[in-house]
Amino acid sequence: xxxxxxxxxxxxRIIEAAARVFARKGFFNASVAEIAAEAGVGKGTLYEYVASxxxxxxxxxxxxxxxxxxxxxxGVDSLGAPASEKLRAMGRSLVEQxxxxxxxxxxxxxxxxxxxxxxxxxxxxxVFQEMYSSFRGIVSGLxxxxxxxxxxxxxxxPEAVAAALVGTWDALILQAWFDETFDLETTTERFLSxxxxxxxxxxxxxxxxxxxxxx
Amino acid sequence: xxxxxxxxxxxxRIIEAAARVFARKGFFNASVAEIAAEAGVGKGTLYEYVASxxxxxxxxxxxxxxxxxxxxxxGVDSLGAPASEKLRAMGRSLVEQxxxxxxxxxxxxxxxxxxxxxxxxxxxxxVFQEMYSSFRGIVSGLxxxxxxxxxxxxxxxPEAVAAALVGTWDALILQAWFDETFDLETTTERFLSxxxxxxxxxxxxxxxxxxxxxx
DNA sequence: AAATACCGACCGACTGGTCAGTATTATAAG
DNA sequence: CTTATAATACTGACCAGTCGGTCGGTATTT
Numbered sequence: 055x056x057x058x059x060x061x062x063x064x065x066x067r068i069i070e071a072a073a074r075v076f077a078r079k080g081f082f083n084a085s086v087a088e089i090a091a092e093a094g095v096g097k098g099t100l101y102e103y104v105a106s107x108x109x110x111x112x113x114x115x116x117x118x119x120x121x122x123x124x125x126x127x128x129g130v131d132s133l134g135a136p137a138s139e140k141l142r143a144m145g146r147s148l149v150e151q152x153x154x155x156x157x158x159x160x161x162x163x164x165x166x167x168x169x170x171x172x173x174x175x176x177x178x179x180x181v182f183q184e185m186y187s188s189f190r191g192i193v194s195g196l197x198x199x200x201x202x203x204x205x206x207x208x209x210x211x212p213e214a215v216a217a218a219l220v221g222t223w224d225a226l227i228l229q230a231w232f233d234e235t236f237d238l239e240t241t242t243e244r245f246l247s248x249x250x251x252x253x254x255x256x257x258x259x260x261x262x263x264x265x266x267x268x269x
Numbered sequence: 270x271x272x273x274x275x276x277x278x279x280x281x282r283i284i285e286a287a288a289r290v291f292a293r294k295g296f297f298n299a300s301v302a303e304i305a306a307e308a309g310v311g312k313g314t315l316y317e318y319v320a321s322x323x324x325x326x327x328x329x330x331x332x333x334x335x336x337x338x339x340x341x342x343x344g345v346d347s348l349g350a351p352a353s354e355k356l357r358a359m360g361r362s363l364v365e366q367x368x369x370x371x372x373x374x375x376x377x378x379x380x381x382x383x384x385x386x387x388x389x390x391x392x393x394x395x396v397f398q399e400m401y402s403s404f405r406g407i408v409s410g411l412x413x414x415x416x417x418x419x420x421x422x423x424x425x426x427p428e429a430v431a432a433a434l435v436g437t438w439d440a441l442i443l444q445a446w447f448d449e450t451f452d453l454e455t456t457t458e459r460f461l462s463x464x465x466x467x468x469x470x471x472x473x474x475x476x477x478x479x480x481x482x483x484x
Numbered sequence: 485a486a487a488t489a490c491c492g493a494c495c496g497a498c499t500g501g502t503c504a505g506t507a508t509t510a511t512a513a514g
Numbered sequence: 515c516t517t518a519t520a521a522t523a524c525t526g527a528c529c530a531g532t533c534g535g536t537c538g539g540t541a542t543t544t
Contacts (some may be wrong), residue, residue: 082297082388086500087526096525098502107500160385167382169447171295171374183448213460217451222433223441229436232384233398236432244426252467254324266377276489301534304493311491313536322534 065103068093071129073114073251077161081168112177115165119181123188137200138250144193145223145242152227153238157230183208190216197253206253219249280318283308288329292376296326296383323384323389331378333373334396341404352415353465359408360438360457367442368453374446405431412468421468434464 071093075084086107104110104221135143152159169178194216195201200206222245230238286308290299301322305315319325341363350358368372384393410429415421437460445453 073332080382083387085498097500098526099524101501102523129384163385167295167378168387170298170378171293171390172298178446186444186447210463212448214459215443215463217456218437218441222437225436225440226433229401232394232401241429244429248425248430248467249463250462250467250471252465300532312491312534313492314533317489 061103062096064095068095068100068103069110069113069117072110073158073161076111076114076164077158080160081164086110086253087257090160108174110173111168114161115168115178115181117160118223120167122155123153123185123226129220137203137205138253140196140199141219141250142191142243142246143228144196146239148223149227149238149242149262156231187219190220200253204255207255210253215253219246276318280378281309283310283315284325284328284332287325288333288373290371291326291329291379295375296379297335300348301325323387326383327389329376329390330383330396333376334400334409336368337370337401338403352418355411355414355459356408356418356434357461357463359411360461362458363438363456364442364453368445370444376386380474400468401435408434415468419470425468429466430464434461443457 061085068089068134072084072089075089075092079088080085086100089110090097092266093100104113168174168180190213194212197206197210197212197215201208201210201212223242226238226242226245230236260267274386277310283304287304290304290307302312304325305312306400308315315325319328323414325394360422380393380397383389386395406426409427410419412425412427416425416427440459441453441457441460447453
């Protein structure tokens with residue numbers, strides 16, 4: 055393997071080791087020495103691959119954001135399905151994904167916290183905003199699709215629904231993380247049903263009245 | 270004033286000073302010396318009133334939790350109003366409250382983060398769970414009320430709706446915190462409308478059709 | 485004059501980052 | 515293939531600085 059490739063790989067090893075340690079201890083309680091040990095390298099070596107502890111933390115953030123983001127899109131591609139089905143699939147896939155990320159969830163807290171103070175704020179905030187915004191974009195796109203198809207009411211506000219829905223998923227996952235007795239799947243599913251019910255075009259009155267009479 | 274009372278008052282002064290400093294700097298970057306200075310006392314004196322930095326942090330947490338909790342209940346007391354109206358009022362009051370708490374919002378991050386690592390985890394987690402659970406209780410109570418009145422569909426799941434709704438409010442407030450261009454009021458209002466629409470007993474959207482005819 | 489409240493210099497523990505020196509690998513020459 | 519040499523990778527003892535918490539002594543109240 056090329057020298058470049060090896061360097062990259064070792065850097066990645068360090069990042070993943072750091073992710074584990076940061077998840078266990080939090081940013082401030084994690085010492086660089088411990089991270090180096092976890093990665094199986096000397097402290098000095100670690101500093102050959104990252105510029106500082108903060109940089110390392112940000113690299114971990116980017117890595118997690120990247121992987122979780124690519125995974126998050128699963129399920130939206132069921133072509134031709136009704137928008138409501140796509141939204142359901144999306145919810146399921148999100149919930150499923152995060153349920154398997156227990157180990158790293160503490161990191162997310164740490165990221166949020168970092169994005170609200172410290173010198174890293176701006177960098178974190180930017181990535182966060184970007185991520186959420188793309189995510190909202192997908193969801194609002196689905197809502198619009200449903201509206202265009204006549205599946206959803208025409209007077210819905212796609213942006214508002216998307217923002218809220220994304221937020222709800224987030225919050226419910228968070229809640230499940232806090233309270234292991236919380237039934238994430240069921241709650242997500244049922245609430246989404248209510249929302250979809252609220253979004254549905256009126257099922258009762260025929261969309262094309264044409265019963266021969268006029269008001 | 271009694272010696273007891275004065276002690277209590279000075280402790281409170283220290284707690285509030287700590288809240289400011291923690292909000293500015295975060296738990297780890299805030300030094301006890303700075304907090305003492307902000308409170309206008311010597312470091313040694315501070316330690317007459319709190320046992321440790323961690324203790325102080327937890328005291329701040331309890332204080333914020335207490336005050337924000339008491340404020341959060343505003344608006345639910347509009348007796349006799351339809352459940353949907355009460356829910357709307359609740360949403361408004363929450364949004365309004367947190368919009369005014371900008372200064373302390375960073376603290377919330379810090380609390381979440383603390384509740385996911387460090388020795389303080391269990392204490393924080395407990396209070397958080399308690400708070401959310403009571404809050405969900407109020408909301409699910411409102412939903413049940415609406416169901417009993419025949420205002421909401423009979424097959425709704427009050428727990429699920431409550432959990433999700435509380436989560437949504439949280440998440441939207443968070444979003445507004447991250448993105449100052451975000452229109453919190455409108456989004457909250459519109460999404461709640463969708464949800465209420467989905468909860469409504471009759472899936473008959475127009476509130477005042479009243480063209481004189483019946484389907 | 486006793487008791488209480490207050491103070492900040494000081495201590496030990498710890499940490500991020502550095503660097504002089506060692507080990508390993510790549511390259512060149514014989 | 516072997517040896518010599520340059521280059522790269524690696525290491526952990528060490529440094530400078532910070533911080534939570536203590537304590538002996540001073541000011542204030544009772």
